[in-house]
Amino acid sequence: ETGVTQTPRHLVMGMTNKKSLKCEQHLGHNAMYWYKQSAKKPLELMFVYSLEERVENNSVPSRFSPECPNSSHLFLHLHTLQPEDSALYLCASSPSRSPTSNYGYTFGSGTRLTVV
């Protein structure tokens, strides 16, 4: 593990279900990200949180609802998804989003989501 843990690793859900993806980091990072990875768009940014505040929402449908209760945890709440939402959902974190520094991201292993 890299210090970013995602659960569950696999999830199959019906279109009427409600489920949540969880991401946890123990690296002391203060920025967290949700990415969707599919064959069409290899790394599609969904949401960015910095110090628990959502700073970016990339026109993501409202059936995806993020939550960041503290700097170590990030959730993605899912409801009434569509089959085209099937993908690998990756969480990532980074140390800082200060104006004078930038760093690479540490990714979790992802949740493979299948919507049936």
Add this chain to the structure above:
Amino acid sequence: GENVEQHPSTLSVQEGDSAVIKCTYSDSASNYFPWYKQELGKRPQLIIDIRSNVGEKKDQRIAVTLNKTAKHFSLHITETQPEDSAVYFCAASRGAQKLVFGQGTRLTINP
């Protein structure tokens, strides 16, 4: 905003040969350029990065070069091995801005 283009989308080389993947970026103020490797079924992992104050960085068989004038940077892998087979992503950012990723290159090393 920043736009990163990555080429080629697929690359196949013979084991032992070199592989080069190139990325171009649009924001001349970008100053951080990481490369990620994603093996099949695994997470993207940072393998090397370069900042705008240097032109080249090397780590064993991998190296990255940066041409700020032309706004492009490249990943070079020498003496390729089967375990180098993966999808490689480049990215660019400036200051506190988010990383913008390229579309990825699927590298296959043929034995």
